[in-house]
Amino acid sequence: MEIASKYNPRAVEEKWYSFWLEKKLFHSEPDRRKPYTVVIPPPNVTGVLHMGHMLNNTIQDVLVRRARMMGKNACWVPGTDHASISTEAKVVKMLAERGINKRDLSRDEYMKYAWEWKEKYGGIILKQLRKLGASCDWDRTAFTMDDIRYESVIQVFVDLYNKGLIYRGARMVNWDPQALTAVSDEEVIYKESHGKLFYLRYFVEGEDKYIVVATTRPETIMGDTAVCVHPEDERYQWLKGKNVIVPGVGRVVPIIMDEYVDREFGTGALKITPAHDINDYNLGMKYNLNSIDIFNDNGTLNDNGGKYAGMDRFACRKAIMKDLEESGLVEKIEDYVNKVGHSERTDAVIEPKLSTQWFMKMSDIAKKALEVVEDGTIKFHPEKFKNTYRHWLENIKDWCISRQLWWGHRIPAWYFDVNGKMEIVVALNEEEAKKIAADKYGYTGELRQDEDVLDTWFSSWLWPISLFDGIRNPDNEEIKYYYPTDDLITAPDIIFFWVARMIMAGEEYRGEVPFKNVYFTGIVRDKLGRKMSKSLGNSPDPIELIEKYGADGVRMGMLLTAPAGNDLPFDESICEQGRNFANKIWNALRLVKGWAVSDELQQSPENEVSVQWMEQRMACVLEQIEKDFEQYRLSEALMNTYKLIWDDFCSWYLEMVKPAYGTPIDRETYLSTIAIFERLMCMLHPFMPFITEEIWHLLQDTDSEAKAELIAQSSIMIQHMPVSVFFDQRMLDDCAMAQDVVTGIRNLRNSRGLSPKEALELFVVCGDGKQMNSRFDGIIKKLANVSKINYVNEKVEGTISFMIGTTECFVPMSQNVDVEAERKKLEEELKYAEGFLASVMKKLGNEKFVNGAPEKVVAVERQKKADAEQKIAALKAQIANLK
RNA sequence: GGGAGUUUAGCUCAGCUGGUUCAGAGCACUUGCCUUACAAGCAAGGGGUCAUUGGUUCGAAUCCAAUAACUCCCACCA
Numbered sequence: 001m002e003i004a005s006k007y008n009p010r011a012v013e014e015k016w017y018s019f020w021l022e023k024k025l026f027h028s029e030p031d032r033r034k035p036y037t038v039v040i041p042p043p044n045v046t047g048v049l050h051m052g053h054m055l056n057n058t059i060q061d062v063l064v065r066r067a068r069m070m071g072k073n074a075c076w077v078p079g080t081d082h083a084s085i086s087t088e089a090k091v092v093k094m095l096a097e098r099g100i101n102k103r104d105l106s107r108d109e110y111m112k113y114a115w116e117w118k119e120k121y122g123g124i125i126l127k128q129l130r131k132l133g134a135s136c137d138w139d140r141t142a143f144t145m146d147d148i149r150y151e152s153v154i155q156v157f158v159d160l161y162n163k164g165l166i167y168r169g170a171r172m173v174n175w176d177p178q179a180l181t182a183v184s185d186e187e188v189i190y191k192e193s194h195g196k197l198f199y200l201r202y203f204v205e206g207e208d209k210y211i212v213v214a215t216t217r218p219e220t221i222m223g224d225t226a227v228c229v230h231p232e233d234e235r236y237q238w239l240k241g242k243n244v245i246v247p248g249v250g251r252v253v254p255i256i257m258d259e260y261v262d263r264e265f266g267t268g269a270l271k272i273t274p275a276h277d278i279n280d281y282n283l284g285m286k287y288n289l290n291s292i293d294i295f296n297d298n299g300t301l302n303d304n305g306g307k308y309a310g311m312d313r314f315a316c317r318k319a320i321m322k323d324l325e326e327s328g329l330v331e332k333i334e335d336y337v338n339k340v341g342h343s344e345r346t347d348a349v350i351e352p353k354l355s356t357q358w359f360m361k362m363s364d365i366a367k368k369a370l371e372v373v374e375d376g377t378i379k380f381h382p383e384k385f386k387n388t389y390r391h392w393l394e395n396i397k398d399w400c401i402s403r404q405l406w407w408g409h410r411i412p413a414w415y416f417d418v419n420g421k422m423e424i425v426v427a428l429n430e431e432e433a434k435k436i437a438a439d440k441y442g443y444t445g446e447l448r449q450d451e452d453v454l455d456t457w458f459s460s461w462l463w464p465i466s467l468f469d470g471i472r473n474p475d476n477e478e479i480k481y482y483y484p485t486d487d488l489i490t491a492p493d494i495i496f497f498w499v500a501r502m503i504m505a506g507e508e509y510r511g512e513v514p515f516k517n518v519y520f521t522g523i524v525r526d527k528l529g530r531k532m533s534k535s536l537g538n539s540p541d542p543i544e545l546i547e548k549y550g551a552d553g554v555r556m557g558m559l560l561t562a563p564a565g566n567d568l569p570f571d572e573s574i575c576e577q578g579r580n581f582a583n584k585i586w587n588a589l590r591l592v593k594g595w596a597v598s599d600e601l602q603q604s605p606e607n608e609v610s611v612q613w614m615e616q617r618m619a620c621v622l623e624q625i626e627k628d629f630e631q632y633r634l635s636e637a638l639m640n641t642y643k644l645i646w647d648d649f650c651s652w653y654l655e656m657v658k659p660a661y662g663t664p665i666d667r668e669t670y671l672s673t674i675a676i677f678e679r680l681m682c683m684l685h686p687f688m689p690f691i692t693e694e695i696w697h698l699l700q701d702t703d704s705e706a707k708a709e710l711i712a713q714s715s716i717m718i719q720h721m722p723v724s725v726f727f728d729q730r731m732l733d734d735c736a737m738a739q740d741v742v743t744g745i746r747n748l749r750n751s752r753g754l755s756p757k758e759a760l761e762l763f764v765v766c767g768d769g770k771q772m773n774s775r776f777d778g779i780i781k782k783l784a785n786v787s788k789i790n791y792v793n794e795k796v797e798g799t800i801s802f803m804i805g806t807t808e809c810f811v812p813m814s815q816n817v818d819v820e821a822e823r824k825k826l827e828e829e830l831k832y833a834e835g836f837l838a839s840v841m842k843k844l845g846n847e848k849f850v851n852g853a854p855e856k857v858v859a860v861e862r863q864k865k866a867d868a869e870q871k872i873a874a875l876k877a878q879i880a881n882l883k
Numbered sequence: 884g885g886g887a888g889u890u891u892a893g894c895u896c897a898g899c900u901g902g903u904u905c906a907g908a909g910c911a912c913u914u915g916c917c918u919u920a921c922a923a924g925c926a927a928g929g930g931g932u933c934a935u936u937g938g939u940u941c942g943a944a945u946c947c948a949a950u951a952a953c954u955c956c957c958a959c960c961a
Contacts, residue, residue: 269961270960388957391886395958580921590920594920639908643908643909662919756916
C-alpha cells in the first residue's frame with residue numbers, strides 16, 4: 001500500500017466524524033457503568049465559534065474522551081442559551097432588513113419572528129463544534145427555551161416565589177437605555193473614561209452667596225432635590241438649615257448634612273439626585289427627599305427636563321453647560337478620569353434608574369453555596385478562584401431577575417385589581433392563576449400577565465439539572481444516574497453569573513452539588529497579550545485554522561499553551577507544532593507499515609530488549625500522565641505524551657528495531673511494535689482524536705476479510721486507555737546510560753567531522769564495581785555505528801575519550817587527532833570538575849553541615865566527592881596520555 | 884480604596900513538604916546533514932545572578948519581610 005508522505009487531515013477528519021455519528025459512539029444511556037457527565041457551558045444561540053470556545057470545548061472533549069476510554073459511561077450534553085439581549089438585537093436587525101419595526105408588532109407576532117430567526121440562524125456554533133471533533137451526545141441537544149427547560153424555569157420561579165425567596169419591588173437598578181431593560185450588577189462593566197468635572201454655583205436662597213458643587217453629570221441637575229455637605233465641614237457650617245437654588249433650574253432645595261460626603265473630593269459639597277444615582281437614592285430615602293425622574297427609558301430627557309425635554313442625555317449635558325456658562329453659574333471645568341458603567345451586552349452607558357423589578361433573595365442560599373466550595377465538596381482548578389468566589393458570596397446582594405424584553409421566559413405573574421388595589425398571583429399558567437385569583441380574592445375577571453421576561457442566567461443556573469429533566473421529574477432515572485455531573489469547564493469571567501448560581505440551584509433543588517470539579521480556563525489573548533475582540537480584528541477564525549492545520553493540530557496548539565487558569569497568548573504558529581506532530585506520527589506509520597515481516601527470522605536480543613525498554617518507558621510515562629490528569633494539568637499530560645511518542649518511540653525505539661534497508665523484521669518484534677503503537681494512539685486519542693482513529697485502523701491486522709470488516713466497524717474510541725503498571729527503573733537507567741554513550745559517540749563524530757558511515761570501535765573502561773549493562777551493547781552498535789565494544793581495565797593509547805558519569809569511553813581514531821584542541825577540551829572539563837569538587841569539599845568541611853544535615857544528604861555529598869575525584873583522576877590521566 | 888495573583892533561557896511555562904530530577908521542558912536559535920518514514924525532518928550544540936534587597940538556615944528558585952513591575956477581581960468619591 002502506498003501512503004502519502006504528508007498527512008492530510010481534511011478528508012480523514014470528515015470521514016471519522018461521520019463514522020462516529022453513524023455508530024452513535026457519542027450517545028449515552030444510563031447503564032451499569034459509572035457515569036462521567038459534563039454539561040457544555042451553553043454558548044449563545046447567536047454565537048459563532050471563537051478561540052475561547054475552541055479552548056473550552058477542546059478541554060471538555062479531552063476529558064470526556066479519556067473518561068470514555070477509561071470505561072466510564074461518558075455523557076457530554078450540548079446545547080445553546082437563548083441569550084435574551086443579544087438575540088433580541090439580531091431579531092430586530094432581521095426585522096429592520098425586512099422593513100418591519102418591532103414596535104408595530106404584537107408580542108406574539110414578534111415571538112414568531114424570533115423563533116424563526118432561531119431555527120434558521122441559531123446554533124451555528126454547535127455545527128462548528130463538530131469540526132473540532134467534539135464528542136457531544138447530539139441526541140441530547142437542548143436549548144434553554146425548549147419545552148422542558150422552559151417549564152423547569154417557570155416551575156422554579158413559582159416555587160421560589162412561594163418560598164418567599166422571590167419578591168417584586170421598586171429599587172434602583174442598572175438600566176440599559178439601548179436595550180431598554182434592567183440588567184444585573186454583574187452585567188455592568190466599569191470602564192475608565194476621560195470626562196470633565198464641572199464646578200457649578202448654587203446660590204443660597206435670599207442671599208448673594210453661593211456654594212460650589214462639583215459634578216460629572218450636570219444634566220442631572222434637573223433632578224436635584226438637595227445639596228449635601230459633611231456635618232463637620234468647617235467651610236459649610238454657615239449653610240446649616242439654609243436652602244440653595246439649583247442653577248439654571250431655579251428650584252429651591254435644602255442643604256442637608258451627612259457623613260457620607262467625602263470632604264476631600266471636589267469642593268466637599270455634593271448635589272443629590274435621588275432618581276439617578278444609587279448613593280443619592282439612599283440619601284434621599286434617609287432624608288425623605290423628593291425623587292424627580294428626568295429621563296425616559298431610552299436615555300432622553302422627559303418632561304421634567306423642561307426645555308431640554310426630548311434631548312439625549314449627552315447632548316443635554318453640552319446644552320446645559322452652555323446655558324450655565326452664559327448665566328455665569330459655572331465656576332470652572334476640570335479634566336477628570338472616572339469609571340463609567342457600561343452594559344455588558346450593548347455597551348451603552350448604564351443609567352441608574354428607579355424601577356419596579358423582580359428580585360431574588362440571595363443571602364441564605366449563598367451561605368450553602370459557599371460552604372460546599374470551602375469544604376472541598378467542589379474543587380476549583382486552579383484553587384485561587386476560591387478567594388474570588390468567597391468574596392462575592394460574602395458580599396452578595398439580591399439578584400435582579402426581570403428583564404424588559406420579549407425573548408425569554410415570561411414571568412408567570414398575573415395582575416388584576418380588586419377594589420382598586422392591584423393584586424399579584426404567581427402560578428404555572430394562566431389557568432391556575434385564574435383559579436388562585438378566584439379562590440383567594442374572589443376575582444373572576446381578566447388577568448394581565450407581567451410583560452417582563454427572566455434574566456437569561458435564571459435559566460442557565462438550572463442547566464445541570466434541567467438537562468436531565470430533574471426539575472419537573474426529580475426522581476427520573478436520568479437525573480439520578482447522571483447527576484451530579486463530574487467536571488465543569490468554564491471561563492473565570494462567569495464564575496458569579498453562572499458557576500455560583502448553579503451551585504445554589506443544585507443545593508436548592510437536588511440538595512447536592514451540581515459538579516465535583518470546576519476547571520477554569522484562561523482567556524485567549526493575542527500574542528501581544530490583548531484580549532481577542534472583533535473590534536481589534538486580532539482573533540483568528542477557528543474554522544480557517546482548522547482548515548489550515550487540521551483540527552488535531554489546532555487542538556494540540558491550544559492545549560500546549562493552556563495551563564489551567566493561565567491566560568494563553570495565542571499565536572497561530574503554535575498550531576504548526578500540532579500539525580508537525582500529526583505528520584510525524586503519520587510517518588512513523590509509513591515506516592512501520594513499510595516493513596516486510598519474516599516468520600523465519602528469530603527475534604534478536606537487541607530487538608527483545610528494545611521492546612522491553614519501550615514498554616517500561618510507557619509504563620513510567622503513563623504514571624506521570626495519570627498524575628497530570630488527576631491535577632487537571634492537561635498541557636503537561638499532552639507534553640508528556642508528545643515526548644513519549646516523538647522522542648522515545650520515534651527517535652529511539654523505532655531506530656532501535658528498524659531493520660536495515662531491504663531486510664525484513666521478525667514477526668515478534670513487528671507485532672510488539674504494532675501493539676505499542678496502538679497503545680500510544682490510545683493515549684493520544686483524547687487530545688488528537690482524528691489522526692489517532694485513522695492510524696488505529698491502519699495499524700490493525702486485516703489479513704482476513706472477516707477481520708477487516710470487524711475492524712472497519714470498530715473504533716479507537718471504545719478501546720481501553722492503557723493504565724500504568726509497575727516498571728523497572730533499573731532498566732530505564734541502564735538504557736539511559738546506553739543512550740548517553742550513543743549521544744557521546746554522535747557528538748564526537750559531529751565535532752570531528754567524522755561520517756556516520758564510518759564504523760568506530762569503542763572501549764569502555766570498567767572496574768571499581770561500575771559496569772555498563774551489556775544488554776544494550778547491540779543497540780549502541782546499531783545506533784552509533786560501532787563495530788565492536790571492548791570492556792577493558794586500562795586506558796587505551798591513541799584514542800580520544802569521553803565520559804559518561806564516571807565511566808570512561810575511548811574511541812580509536814584512524815585519522816590524526818588535533819592534540820591541542822583535545823587537550824583544551826579536557827582541561828576545561830577538568831577545571832569544571834575541580835571547581836565542583838571544591839564546592840563539595842567546602843560543604844563536607846563544614847561541621848555544622850555534617851552534623852546538622854540528614855545522613856542521607858551527607859552520604860550523597862560523599863558520593864559526589866568520590867565521583868568527582870575519580871573523574872578528575874581520569875581526566876588527568878587522559879591529558880597526560882595526549883602526547 | 885479592598886483583595887488575589889504573577890515575576891525562572893529570546894518566547895510560553897514546569898519546578899510539590901528547603902538538600903542529585905536543581906537550575907528543567909517545549910518552541911525559537913546555532914552548527915552539520917536532501918542518511919530509503921518524516922526538511923512539517925535527522926543529529927549535535929549554545930542560552931538563565933531564578934525581579935531587587937534583606938532575613939531565617941549548615942544549606943534558599945523554594946520559607947519570611949520589604950521594594951519594584953505587571954495582571955486580574957471586587958467596590959464605585961459626586
